[in-house]
Amino acid sequence: MTEQAVASDRGVGPKVSSLTGLDMSHIRLCPAIAFNQIVGGRYKLHILCVLEGGTHRYGEIGRSLLRGGLGKPITPRILSRELRELEERGLISRRDYPVVPRKVEYSLTAQGQALLPILAEIVRWGATGAHEQILGI
Incomplete structure (x- = not known):
């Protein structure tokens, strides 16, 4: 099992985003989930x-x-x-x-x-x- 897969199993996100290539090791909440929580809703x-x-x-x-x-x-x-x-x-x-x-x-x-x-x-x-x-x- 890769280090990234083990980290995923523990609920820890990847160190580097595969989408952006940015260091994500300091982020606790997925930015996509946070964005939805901030501006989610119908209007x-x-x-x-x-x-x-x-x-x-x-x-x-x-x-x-x-x-x-x-x-x-x-x-x-x-x-x-x-x-x-x-x-x-x-x-x-x-x-x-x-x-x-x-x-x-x-x-x-x-x-x-x-x-x-x-x-x-x-x-x-x-x-x-x-x-x-x-x-x-």
């Missing part, structure tokens, strides 16, 4: 894509999720939850203005902007139509 990636265009209000984000989301409207409860989780994870910032009617704006933080190259690659892949073929759309 989080779409929200980040919307905010790539700049600051948006709550209603604007909700309306944008209707376009490109198979026409199913997001409920206010779910939108609030997704925005709150993205804010808690440091990917977006929320600015609440002390006015009536209530005005709240959301924008990407530096950490959120750091994900934009990854999102761009996902969109490039999607531009091939591969996702529609896989999903049977």
Whole structure:
């Protein structure tokens, strides 16, 4: 049995990623699993894509999720939850203005902007139509 196979059996990842060639010996959680935990969910990636265009209000984000989301409207409860989780994870910032009617704006933080190259690659892949073929759309 190879050293890498033994390490795998103990729950320790490889020292060097076969995908990237990077040293992974200091990493405790698989980056792919961590990415899914951070931005997983039905709308989080779409929200980040919307905010790539700049600051948006709550209603604007909700309306944008209707376009490109198979026409199913997001409920206010779910939108609030997704925005709150993205804010808690440091990917977006929320600015609440002390006015009536209530005005709240959301924008990407530096950490959120750091994900934009990854999102761009996902969109490039999607531009091939591969996702529609896989999903049977």
